[in-house]
Amino acid sequence: MFPATAVAGDNHETWGSLNQSTGNVDFGAIYRVDPVTGASKSVLGGPGTATTEDPNQYMADTHCRADGPDTVDPGCLALSCPPPATGGAEGTPVIWKQAPKAITNPGWTDWIPVSGPTCLYTEEPADVLAEIAARILTDFQHLPINPGTVEIQPFPHTLIGAPTNTYTTATTQTFNTTILGQNVHLTATPTSHTYTYGDGTTLGPTPDHGAPLPEKHWLQDKTRTSHTYTTTGNYPITVTTTFTGTYSVNNGPPLPINGTLNLTTPPKTIHAWKTERALVADTCEENPTSWGCPQNR
Template identity: 65%
Template sequence: MIAVVNRTAFVGALLSVATALPVLLPGANTSPNPGTGFTDRSIAVGAEFTIDAVTGIPSTKLGNEPATTEDPYQYKPDTFCRAGGGGLGCQGLECPPTTPGGEQGTPVIWKRAPKAIENPDWTDYRGITGPVCLYGAEPENVLADIAARILTDFRQLPINPGTLEAQPFPHTLKGAPTNFYTSTTAQTFDVTILGQAVHLTATPTSYTYTYGDGTALGPTPTTGYPIPQTEWLTTQTRTSHSYTETGNYPATATTNFTGTYSVNNGPPLPINGTLNLTTSPITIHVWKTERALVADTCQQNPNSWGCPGTEPK
């Protein structure tokens, strides 16, 4: 028969990843809006993203995917309905104070227009039905102030980075593929910023696997997946890793989150910046195997080579 002996040697290595993140630079269009009688103070959000045709969620460019495109639209709250004209249907909307003694809100209808057109004709944003309430003396200023700070607020959210899983775990074999995968999902948050109700969504878009032995994979859009136990140590997945030396290795996964936000049920706007969160490390114990022919089983001869408590030869 063949007996197998497992031996360990402690080796530790950590890999730190530092990522530079962009800074939010919101723009504003101050051209007059024809036909409404007030100054256009819309917000042009310049994040780069693509829109998923099914989910409608913006996402960044990953791996070898096609180049990202900029949102072609700019958005603004149309406050013209305050004057009681235009047939915009705001007259029946009440915007009571959200706090005791606070100010009443302003009924608005969200508009959008192409960024590329100078002095565009603004159209209703079809993603929202009817007017909504914005709070503050000048809603346009409030939106610009939120846009200027939204990345900081986004990075302070209690976003769950998920967990890193390994198969097999906690022990694996030197030279054999160890399967890694992550578990994290899109997460939503409702907060108050400058007196406005803001809905934020954090979406995982890419992952970096740090295996603890000085090697890493990513960023990659692949989360990995669990495989049947019968395939452990034999199946190579896109996120698998084979350790070349025995030892104990702290492995982690860093998830890159992109985000969107909407103000008082307004259109979802992309957050110009990302957030990287790292899972708690899991320790992988990498063993090696030795093979030898023996005459007896451990039940027949507890002192046989390869049996627990015996020294390898």
Template identity: 75%
Template sequence: MGRTTTIDASTGQLASQLSSGNGAAAASEDPNQYMADTHCRADGPDTVDPGCLTLACPPSPNGATGTPVIWKEAPKAITNPGWTDWIPVTGPTCLYGPEPHNILDDIAARILTDFRQLPLNPGTLTTQPFPNTLIGAPTNFYATTTPQTFNLTILGQNVHLTATPTTYTYTYGDGQTLGPTPTTGHPIPDTQWLTTTTQTSHTYTTTGNYPATLTTTYTGTYTVNNGPPLPINGTLNLTTTPQTIHVWKTETALVADTCEQNPHSWGCPGTND
């Protein structure tokens, strides 16, 4: 009897259940469900991989006993599927603990908490122009983020976790927001600043100083001892440090001299009239 890991279609919860080959259909980005088959041992009733007969699990740092397993996969949409070997792993791997069939459940119960405690980089919010922009003109914003990976030890198992940015919320500081949206935005040439409207740009209607931030929503997957990627049931929101945008207004006037000719002329640096 093995352990399958699926997503409940009605609740969206990650669920593991004992299985002798029966899979439950579920809605998920990954169309497959996975099973760590603990029959991978020399005295197992249905050992099919000769590696099971020769694999000796190395001792874990905490002295837990290692049990060889073969990772299996099957489509979630098929009831009572036929399990096949998960292709990226061609031989047995190990799970550590007195009851290896419970390990995936125990990790799934705490993985979201561990995910939310990782030192993820919230990404970067860039503004064009910055720090000064003009009232009534489009100011371009864009996000720069990347997937981040971490290697953890959880309950004696090697867990590789991947955090992926999926949506973004732009807070412009004047009470207006955009998102959550999958759009990261993009940089534009400085010749287009204040004249080009992008999907993530914003136009300020009053002068002032506004704290702008970016909130990135991360989703996660994790693998246990080089097994298949399992989804983390939950997300993590990270917000950048506010950056102050100064919104100015423009005035025009006719002048007789350039600032080089008359440094005290209207509009020249250091003058107010």
């Protein structure tokens, strides 16, 4: 058995799915462990809430036991951990465990499984996880994440004094890569957006990604991400999206990436016009050079 760090879930659903075998146990909070420092904090309640020290300790059990020292997890027995690359070494089936820090328990007989079985491809799982954690943000920021596009309604022309709807197409994206010989799965999730409307006005950061409107509602309905121009002009619009990430090693528990990535869409230029009214004698079909016809704009 090797001491290591892990995560006890990112939300209630993950926590519950990882602990179905434990019965109705109320853990009270969700804790996240920094694989580099070993520090763990409560993440219940989201950003900005008070944190508390994680009362638990974690390890990867290479014995793969599920219900006690004399019971072996059948899933662990059936798990195959072939070499991730030609000529490489086979992995070791493990189950991630947790136990209260208050218990001095070198034998880990009083423990709760938090994930597994899964594979580790190193004789020192704690060391390789720490090395991956130390570089994961850099790898995350070099992923080919698509920032999406900014969409505008109506486009390419709008009217001053009327709401112009904007939204982004940024989506959650997943990637599989190899880091230090380990299979790593990464997820990039758009969490906030900053809209730049080209006239000196911005909106955000906001979690609102916006949504398209039916054409009959263009220039009428104001949305949470729409903008109203007050003067005529040509305005480049962009959306900068902040992506947060998680990663898992060899199908292990998801771990948060300590950092974010900001990506900006290519700009789209909207032409803001004003409206004027006048009486005319002919239609544009009858007199293409009449006031208000396209040729005279």
